[in-house]
Amino acid sequence: MRTEFLRSWKVRTGLGGILFFVLLAVLGPWLVDALLGVDPRANDTSAIAQPPSGEHLLGTNQFGEDVLAQTIAGARGSMFVGFLGAAVGTVMAILVGVPAGYFGGRVDAALNFVTNIFLVMPVLPLILIVAGYLQGTGLWVIALIIGLFGWSGGARTLRAQSLSLSGRDFVRAMQMLGERGHRLVFAEVLPHLTGIIASMFLHAMIGAVLAEAGLAFLGISDASAISWGTMIQSAQTQSAVLRGLWWWFIPPGLCIALIGTAAALVNFGVDELANPKLRTARRKTVRRTAAALEKTGSQA
Amino acid sequence: MSPDYVLEARNVSKHFTVRGSLGRSAVVQAVQDATVRLKPGQILALVGESGSGKTTLARLLARFYEPTSGEIALRGEPVAGGGRAARRAYHSDVQLIFQDPFGSLNPLHRVRYNLDRALKLHHPSLDGDARLRRATALLERVSLTPAADYLDKFPHELSGGQRQRVVIARALAVEPKVLLGDEPISMLDVSIRLEMLNLLEKLRAEDGLALLYITHDIASARYLCDDIAVMYAGQMVESGPKEEVIAAPQHPYTKLLIESSPDPERAAGDRDELFEGADELGEPPSLIDPPAGCRFHPRCPFAMTQCRSEAPPVTGLGDGHWARCWLHQHGRAGELARTTHAAAMARRAPQEVAT
Ligand SMILES: Nc1ncnc2c1ncn2[C@@H]1O[C@H](COP(=O)(O)OP(=O)(O)O)[C@@H](O)[C@H]1O
Ligand SMILES: [Mg+2]
Numbered sequence: 001m002r003t004e005f006l007r008s009w010k011v012r013t014g015l016g017g018i019l020f021f022v023l024l025a026v027l028g029p030w031l032v033d034a035l036l037g038v039d040p041r042a043n044d045t046s047a048i049a050q051p052p053s054g055e056h057l058l059g060t061n062q063f064g065e066d067v068l069a070q071t072i073a074g075a076r077g078s079m080f081v082g083f084l085g086a087a088v089g090t091v092m093a094i095l096v097g098v099p100a101g102y103f104g105g106r107v108d109a110a111l112n113f114v115t116n117i118f119l120v121m122p123v124l125p126l127i128l129i130v131a132g133y134l135q136g137t138g139l140w141v142i143a144l145i146i147g148l149f150g151w152s153g154g155a156r157t158l159r160a161q162s163l164s165l166s167g168r169d170f171v172r173a174m175q176m177l178g179e180r181g182h183r184l185v186f187a188e189v190l191p192h193l194t195g196i197i198a199s200m201f202l203h204a205m206i207g208a209v210l211a212e213a214g215l216a217f218l219g220i221s222d223a224s225a226i227s228w229g230t231m232i233q234s235a236q237t238q239s240a241v242l243r244g245l246w247w248w249f250i251p252p253g254l255c256i257a258l259i260g261t262a263a264a265l266v267n268f269g270v271d272e273l274a275n276p277k278l279r280t281a282r283r284k285t286v287r288r289t290a291a292a293l294e295k296t297g298s299q300a
Numbered sequence: 301m302s303p304d305y306v307l308e309a310r311n312v313s314k315h316f317t318v319r320g321s322l323g324r325s326a327v328v329q330a331v332q333d334a335t336v337r338l339k340p341g342q343i344l345a346l347v348g349e350s351g352s353g354k355t356t357l358a359r360l361l362a363r364f365y366e367p368t369s370g371e372i373a374l375r376g377e378p379v380a381g382g383g384r385a386a387r388r389a390y391h392s393d394v395q396l397i398f399q400d401p402f403g404s405l406n407p408l409h410r411v412r413y414n415l416d417r418a419l420k421l422h423h424p425s426l427d428g429d430a431r432l433r434r435a436t437a438l439l440e441r442v443s444l445t446p447a448a449d450y451l452d453k454f455p456h457e458l459s460g461g462q463r464q465r466v467v468i469a470r471a472l473a474v475e476p477k478v479l480l481g482d483e484p485i486s487m488l489d490v491s492i493r494l495e496m497l498n499l500l501e502k503l504r505a506e507d508g509l510a511l512l513y514i515t516h517d518i519a520s521a522r523y524l525c526d527d528i529a530v531m532y533a534g535q536m537v538e539s540g541p542k543e544e545v546i547a548a549p550q551h552p553y554t555k556l557l558i559e560s561s562p563d564p565e566r567a568a569g570d571r572d573e574l575f576e577g578a579d580e581l582g583e584p585p586s587l588i589d590p591p592a593g594c595r596f597h598p599r600c601p602f603a604m605t606q607c608r609s610e611a612p613p614v615t616g617l618g619d620g621h622w623a624r625c626w627l628h629q630h631g632r633a634g635e636l637a638r639t640t641h642a643a644a645m646a647r648r649a650p651q652e653v654a655t
Contacts (some may be wrong), residue, residue, distance in 0.1 A: 168403060
């Protein structure tokens with residue numbers, strides 16, 4: 001199971017896509033500076049709202065900024081929110097969900113109460129209010145808010161899984177040896193959840209990228225930061241759609257769609273491995289093919 | 301106080317509350333008023349069909365949960381409650397071997413990790429080298445040699461029998477006085493069961509370990525133990541020295557168990573058969589609503605009116621042999637020896653139809 005998941009083409013393609021965007025986020029600004037030689041914030045007043053050309057590969061926006069440079073710089077902003085938001089959300093889900101499921105009893109009652117509050121809370125309006133209140137404080141605040149409001153579903157999944165793991169014989173056996181509580185949780189139970197946690201993290205990352213874009217679109221993000229969300233938002237306020245400036249909003253939109261697809265591919269691939277039912281069709285095909293091959297082989 | 305015994309369960313009961321659909325709940329009387337006593341170096345077999353409460357009793361003795369009533373005593377001292385330190389002290393004397401060797405080792409940890417943790421927790425003064433030497437010695441004791449080959453294996457690289465040996469080695473790492481074996485061979489290949497029993501016997505002989513050997517099949521009990529205790533529907537029905545109980549069972553259920561297990565003479569040349577049988581014994585009763593009186597009466601060919609209403613008292617038969625059956629109180633115990641269970645059943649059947 002450890003590396004088996006890498007054999008699925010879906011997983012490999014998806015991971016490749018995500019890796020591409022991660023590299024873009026890490027190296028992007030340097031690439032823009034060294035290779036393109038443009039500053040994503042520089043206003044080229046000689047080229048306002050120009051379609052793609054040799055000089056500006058993806059054209060320029062209303063303010064004369066290079067769209068390609070902005071998209072690459074935006075990758076860093078969006079991926080930063082995605083990773084930080086997902087990291088905060090996943091860590092919260094682990095810290096709340098795993099002990100709740102493992103210890104049960106009063107610990108569970110308390111933690112589950114908190115989880116349920118966050119589950120039923122109208123998260124989007126709350127994010128809007130909090131983010132609006134903290135307006136202009138930077139992308140990391142947006143990421144923290146997204147993470148802090150988005151862990152409850154994951155916590156519930158992890159709670160159910162830990163609950164079933166905690167009754168397994170190998171956990172009881174280590175308990176009987178006198179193993180300490182935190183080691184039972186972190187050395188015996190948690191390692192079995194790495195698959196779920198990884199897939200949760202991916203989900204959360206995409207969710208955070210989308211949430212940031214959505215918040216930016218609603219005008220609640222750090223307007224001075226460059227992210228795919230703020231790009232789309234400024235295209236929107238400048239009526240780019242009506243004016244036919246498609247090169248302004250298509251690139252960031254496409255990036256969001258692509259990274260979403262990549263994450264979905266990884267999850268599909270992992271799901272197929274975790275849930276053999278989804279795989280039976282494939283196995284049947286393999287068997288049929290093998291049988292057919294055998295037949296032709298014996299005939300020859 | 302009875303310092304002769306290293307571990308005792310004194311009149312323990314365990315009731316589980318299970319929640320059914322629609323919020324209705326029922327109480328499962330998994331173990332009812334059971335007493336088990338283990339002397340140092342003694343092997344006591346606890347025999348009973350599946351669902352008779354053997355695992356529950358073993359887990360009570362391993363203190364996975366507290367008894368609903370009654371008490372567990374270690375070296376004559378009742379144990380109850382207590383924090384982690386008290387539990388650790390208890391478990392440095394009493395260890396449980398689980399039935400399923402595939403479930404009792406964490407698939408993500410190597411053999412070395414399991415032994416090392418046990419040694420670290422129970423012998424904190426040992427350094428890394430000393431622990432490695434101990435771990436090696438432990439694997440050798442359970443015949444996993446050369447030990448170096450096994451230390452870095454993951455459970456999935458081992459066979460069922462090898463895993464069970466690792467589990468035993470891990471339990472031995474704490475140097476316990478009592479091993480509770482919950483059907484330790486039932487999930488292993490028939491071909492290696494005998495080796496496993498021999499290993500348990502060796503541990504008793506070398507260390508003077510007391511062993512509670514739980515099994516549903518009386519043939520393996522006959523092979524290994526000194527004394528037998530028979531459990532039916534959560535209650536102990538008979539107990540005594542192995543030879544006496546097997547040669548002259550004093551409870552109809554024991555008789556049924558023995559007669560439905562294959563003859564050791566016949567099975568001597570055929571190991572597989574030694575461990576088969578004892579399957580089709582009729583329906584075990586519900587433990588949510590157990591039969592009134594003697595719990596065995598619906599399946600008992602000797603049942604009398606009294607059996608249906610009153611629980612039988614314990615009748616001592618000398619030599620530590622006792623049975624819980626009304627036949628003894630009515631002077632009918634002789635009938636047990638004169639007939640077989642099947643014959644008695646056949647004789648009872650027409651009456652059943654008539655009434
Ligand atoms: N944790 C539990 N909750 C509810 N019922 C249980 C639990 N453990 C065991 N039981 C019930 O107690 C009875 C005895 O079970 P067990 O001790 O496992 O028997 P054995 O080991 O002899 O097969 C069974 O009817 C079982 O369903
Ligand atoms: Mg059992």
